[in-house]
Amino acid sequence: MVAVRHSTKLGPWLAVASFCAVVFPRDSFLAPRRAEADRGPSNNNNGNNGSPPKAVKPRASSRRPARAKDLPLTKEGCLEEVLAKLVTSHVPVMPAPEVKARMQLLHADPAVFLIPDFWPKEACQRLINAANSSGEIRQSSITGQGIYAGEERQIRTSGSVVMKPEMARRYNAEDLVRRLIRDLVGTLGVGCAGAGQVSKLLTSEYPQVVRYERGQYFTDHEDAFAASKARVDNYQRRVTLLVYLNDVEKGGATRFPKLGFQVKPRQGQALLFFPSFANGRPDPRTLHSAEAAEDEKWIAQVWIGSPMPSHRR
């Protein structure tokens, strides 16, 4: 198995607040630490038992909680039940009612949510413009055990810019970066531990903006760190949020080969899933990839993490 590291500086953008509706990232940071994965593509590179992943068509908004097609758990397919289970299995998610009404359940166990119209088109375009005008987009970083210089290009060929505060400020995107965290915590209620309380243990890595030019891709990988690595660093990724910043007509789908579906990028849509269990072990079912883009693709991406349970003080 190839071991992969995503290289992203960690910063406590996620301020801890009493009420999840009013959470903003902090401007001052604790000493940044490296968040590196040595967990990489597991064994499955070619989809689900050789059959091509099915496209997932976004559904129209509905006041009723959404149900995923082909749910592996027929009795647990209801959005409410999936949210209830997440509290103990992975991380609590308590979306605001108007968001919950729009949330689509793409997969029940493990939970994968799609939120159409998470961000307005104008905000998406502004973040693309900020990343573009920064001139700081570099080969997306992956280094790790067993990977030699140059090999990372075979695993991930996209370009990224890490939206650190000074960068966001310089390119007029500070409000958007703050909004990304605020929406993730305040609107989607990630980490809300009941009665509006946000877990004090969660922190956010610096958001990244990623560009895939024609032919660029990211092969099968897990976002969580190997448990051994997470224990040493006392940090594990708990939540992945991807916001698709543009419509991508051809290529660029996010694929979940073990779950048998893929998501076509639509501007403003968000994809939410949980790369590790509550006990800090990676959830290998969340293996995913970005298929090669034909049309240019832009995403914003943010990881929320926490200390490993046994290290909690």
Ligand SMILES: O=C(O)CCC(=O)C(=O)O
């Ligand atoms: O671009 C995508 O669709 C997936 C990106 C991803 O998995 C990542 O950045 O970790």
Ligand SMILES: [Fe+2]
């Ligand atoms: Fe990923």
